[in-house]
Amino acid sequence: MKKIIKAAAFTGGALCIVKGLDNRLEVTHYNISSKKIPLSFNGFKIAHISDYHCDSVPGLISEIRNEEPDIIVSTGDLADDKGSFLPAVRLCEHLSDIAPVYAVTGNHDLWRGDYEKFEKETECAGVRTLHNERVLLKKGDSEISLSGIDDPFTLNSSKAADNIQSFLSKISNYDGYDILLFHRANLFECVNHNGFDLILSGHMHGGQVRFPKSNKGLVSPRSSWLGKSVFFPKYVGGHYKSPHTEMIVSRGIGNPMLIPRLFNRPELTVVTLRSENNISKEK
Numbered sequence: 001m002k003k004i005i006k007a008a009a010f011t012g013g014a015l016c017i018v019k020g021l022d023n024r025l026e027v028t029h030y031n032i033s034s035k036k037i038p039l040s041f042n043g044f045k046i047a048h049i050s051d052y053h054c055d056s057v058p059g060l061i062s063e064i065r066n067e068e069p070d071i072i073v074s075t076g077d078l079a080d081d082k083g084s085f086l087p088a089v090r091l092c093e094h095l096s097d098i099a100p101v102y103a104v105t106g107n108h109d110l111w112r113g114d115y116e117k118f119e120k121e122t123e124c125a126g127v128r129t130l131h132n133e134r135v136l137l138k139k140g141d142s143e144i145s146l147s148g149i150d151d152p153f154t155l156n157s158s159k160a161a162d163n164i165q166s167f168l169s170k171i172s173n174y175d176g177y178d179i180l181l182f183h184r185a186n187l188f189e190c191v192n193h194n195g196f197d198l199i200l201s202g203h204m205h206g207g208q209v210r211f212p213k214s215n216k217g218l219v220s221p222r223s224s225w226l227g228k229s230v231f232f233p234k235y236v237g238g239h240y241k242s243p244h245t246e247m248i249v250s251r252g253i254g255n256p257m258l259i260p261r262l263f264n265r266p267e268l269t270v271v272t273l274r275s276e277n278n279i280s281k282e283k
Contacts, residue, residue, distance in 0.1 A: 025059050026265040027067070030239055030248055032198055033274040036177040038142035042275035047099070049268060050075040050183075050202025053108065053254030054087040057266050060253065061094045067270050069099045071137065075202040076106025076151060076183030078122065080256050085118045089125050096126025103129045104148040106183040106203065107223050108256065111153075130181060132167040134174065144273075145174045147196070148181040153223065164190045177273075185235040185249040186224045192242045199247040200271070206251030207236035209262040219259070237267065 047069035079085040095101045130148025152163035178196045185201035207217005217236035237251035251267040
């Protein structure tokens with residue numbers, strides 16, 4: 001009997017580890033509704049990737065192509081801070097064949113000594129990196145705004161908030177539907193009062209080790225430890241709302257950490273905008 005129990009426990013443990021280390025790409029869909037979304041943008045689809053880190057993720061390009069997005073956005077860390085950036089450039093070339101691609105910097109991108117060369121290569125591949133600026137996305141006579149700010153990394157955690165406000169001050173106010181690309185989900189409180197309707201973010205890697213059937217992650221990336229709790233970070237992945245805005249956090253794709261991603265599959269998020277003007281008409 002004891003042998004049977006031990007065998008069952010061993011088998012159960014092995015199955016749990018296999019399931020926990022599952023690294024197949026997961027696609028998560030979100031519908032975001034607002035009266036500020038023009039009717040012509042009803043159904044507008046955004047494919048959102050984050051924290052690629054030049055990793056290898058089978059099926060990523062085909063999954064994005066199958067979604068038929070109107071635009072593709074990257075919220076930082078396309079490359080790692082060390083090693084070749086060419087895998088990220090090749091990814092960008094494929095993505096640009098699918099839809100217009102917009103990006104913002106992440107901390108690992110900016111830590112590279114050759115970042116300027118890297119950005120030039122991604123630009124040649126068709127990527128528009130937003131440096132504390134806004135672009136207007138148009139459909140007929142209607143438009144929405146897409147803004148992006150640089151990663152605010154500093155060794156002084158209080159200085160990060162100052163950097164963010166400095167970056168945001170370079171972007172003028174906008175009356176229409178306004179989306180912000182911003183790498184660091186853990187600094188949500190620094191951007192959630194600035195008039196953006198939707199914030200797309202990453203950086204947190206899903207908390208690296210996730211607890212099954214919950215939205216809780218175990219640990220923050222090391223670059224977020226300054227002045228913050230290391231364990232059980234608040235914004236790890238998913239949909240978060242405040243009275244002023246809402247944020248969707250991608251769990252990311254790659255893994256630059258020594259700790260494996262556990263119960264934390266690489267994630268592609270797909271955001272579809274819904275015009276409440278269209279909803280009211282349907283009613």
